[in-house]
Amino acid sequence: MVAVNADPHRHVFTETIPVSPSPNQNAFGSIVGASARMRKVYASIRKAARVDMPVLIVGETGTGKDLVAREIHQRSHRKEGPFVVANMGALPAELIASELFGHVKGAFTGALQTKIGRFQEAQGGTLFLDEITTMDERVQVALLRVLERGRFRRVGGKRDTTSDARVLAASNVDPRHAVHVGLFREDLLHRLEVLRISLPPLRSRKSDIRLLCHYFLGNVTKGFDIDVKGISRNALHALRSYPWPGNVRELKNVIAQAAVTAQSGQIEAEHLPPRVSTPTADQVQGRGQSERAVLDDSHMLVPSVPARGRVFPGGPAGVQGGVFIPVGTPLADAEKRYVLRVLEACANNKTRAAELLGISRRTLYNKLSQWGVQF
Numbered sequence: 291m292v293a294v295n296a297d298p299h300r301h302v303f304t305e306t307i308p309v310s311p312s313p314n315q316n317a318f319g320s321i322v323g324a325s326a327r328m329r330k331v332y333a334s335i336r337k338a339a340r341v342d343m344p345v346l347i348v349g350e351t352g353t354g355k356d357l358v359a360r361e362i363h364q365r366s367h368r369k370e371g372p373f374v375v376a377n378m379g380a381l382p383a384e385l386i387a388s389e390l391f392g393h394v395k396g397a398f399t400g401a402l403q404t405k406i407g408r409f410q411e412a413q414g415g416t417l418f419l420d421e422i423t424t425m426d427e428r429v430q431v432a433l434l435r436v437l438e439r440g441r442f443r444r445v446g447g448k449r450d451t452t453s454d455a456r457v458l459a460a461s462n463v464d465p466r467h468a469v470h471v472g473l474f475r476e477d478l479l480h481r482l483e484v485l486r487i488s489l490p491p492l493r494s495r496k497s498d499i500r501l502l503c504h505y506f507l508g509n510v511t512k513g514f515d516i517d518v519k520g521i522s523r524n525a526l527h528a529l530r531s532y533p534w535p536g537n538v539r540e541l542k543n544v545i546a547q548a549a550v551t552a553q554s555g556q557i558e559a560e561h562l563p564p565r566v567s568t569p570t571a572d573q574v575q576g577r578g579q580s581e582r583a584v585l586d587d588s589h590m591l592v593p594s595v596p597a598r599g600r601v602f603p604g605g606p607a608g609v610q611g612g613v614f615i616p617v618g619t620p621l622a623d624a625e626k627r628y629v630l631r632v633l634e635a636c637a638n639n640k641t642r643a644a645e646l647l648g649i650s651r652r653t654l655y656n657k658l659s660q661w662g663v664q665f
Contacts (some may be wrong), residue, residue: 319361321354322505325495331358334487339365344437346482347460349489351660352539355460356420358487363416368456371415376408379421383650386429388445391436397446409442412455419459422482423468423656430475437481457482463659471659473652492534492541499530502538506545507557518549520556525567528559532566535622565620626661629654 316324318332338345339362347355356375363373381389388397392407408417425433436442437457441450459482461468468474492499503521511518521529525548534540548561559567629647633654636642644654 316501317505319357319364321357321361322502323495323498324501325490325497327490327495328498331487331489334485335361335365338362338485338487341485342366342368342456343484344457344459344482345485345487346465346479347458347487347489348464349460349462350491350537351462352537353489353491354538355462355489356418358489359416359418359458359460362458363418363456366416366456368415372412373416373418374408374412374455375418375420377420379424383426383429386426387432390429391432391442391444392447393445394447397444401446404444407442407444409436409453409455410451414454415456417455417457419457421461422459423461423463423465423474424652425474427475430478434475434478434481437478463656467659468656471655473655492537496530499541500526502541503529503545506542507549510546510549514550516549516552517554518552518557522556522558524559525557525562528562528567535620626657629657630663633658 316322318328318335321328321332323331335358345359345362347358349355360373363369376390378386388401388405388407390407390409392405392410393401395401395404411417419433432442436453440453442453443450465474465479465483469476469479492502503526507518507521510516529541529544536543544563544566545557547563548557551561552558629643632646633640633643636646640651640654644651647654
């Protein structure tokens with residue numbers, strides 16, 4: 291075992307393999323990583339910061355698209371201005387236009403006073419639009435006009451306001467695919483994709499896992515009364531073997547959970563969640579659960595019975611099929627498994643499946659695209 295001093299928090303890794311310098315020396319602002327793929331991302335951020343143009347940031351959920359947007363802002367000439375975030379996926383469709391452009395008093399029911407929107411809040415700074423492929427088509431048209439003309443109008447207003455906000459956009463699905471299936475306007479994509487930065491998933495830069503663990507462990511022990519000073523070689527091996535479907539965000543949560551479980555000493559493999567400490571054969575090979583496994587009843591701990599023999603509990607009459615989600619299944623896996631089973635039970639009728647799930651067709655298509663499911 292070797293012990294190497296970490297960052298200013300004085301935490302160490304104890305491993306039987308050499309430990310690289312502290313994460314601070316392998317970071318780019320708030321982004322941690324020293325792999326070749328991340329160095330390319332850093333170079334792209336530097337280029338994007340020098341020019342006042344729209345940037346499209348694409349990457350899986352949890353890869354740090356918001357951190358990239360903030361780094362671009364902080365390195366640009368707009369760094370003294372505001373950095374405003376608008377998550378399109380978290381806003382009700384009927385309120386997105388008001389949130390982006392603002393509204394005047396009486397513009398609609400409930401508009402009791404005039405309100406400024408995110409574009410006006412971001413004047414002189416940067417507006418970060420996350421999950422852009424979830425935007426309603428009418429809002430897409432309005433956003434396209436702002437990018438083309440540099441002006442916007444509040445909902446219910448009669449006068450235009452000049453926009454002086456740089457727009458950065460992000461998506462956890464490939465917008466080009468969203469264009470292909472009719473969910474996103476191609477002309478808007480062209481406006482947003484003047485520059486494009488693609489973030490690699492964590493499974494494709496596993497050399498960064500030790501640095502990230504080191505960084506997250508330091509943050510956890512600094513913020514809480516926890517005396518965990520390192521991570522065992524076996525635990526690190528398990529962390530490197532897991533495919534990380536939730537990417538860096540999932541790793542951060544796992545390290546926090548393991549540190550709380552361990553409390554002192556070092557994180558051992560037994561302190562990690564079962565899905566990480568005892569990965570499946572597919573996970574060891576970096577593939578995660580295959581689509582076959584998701585749809586195969588034998589992987590759901592229930593008898594293999596034809597779908598037409600089961601009915602969704604509480605579902606509309608005539609919708610056949612069923613699914614059992616074992617306790618301990620990660621939420622993201624459970625959601626994917628359930629959505630795919632609903633789609634199968636609806637004979638791949640996406641409109642019907644979306645109705646049964648209580649989501650829009652656009653949201654369903656975005657989920658399928660994110661999971662790499664062909665449709």
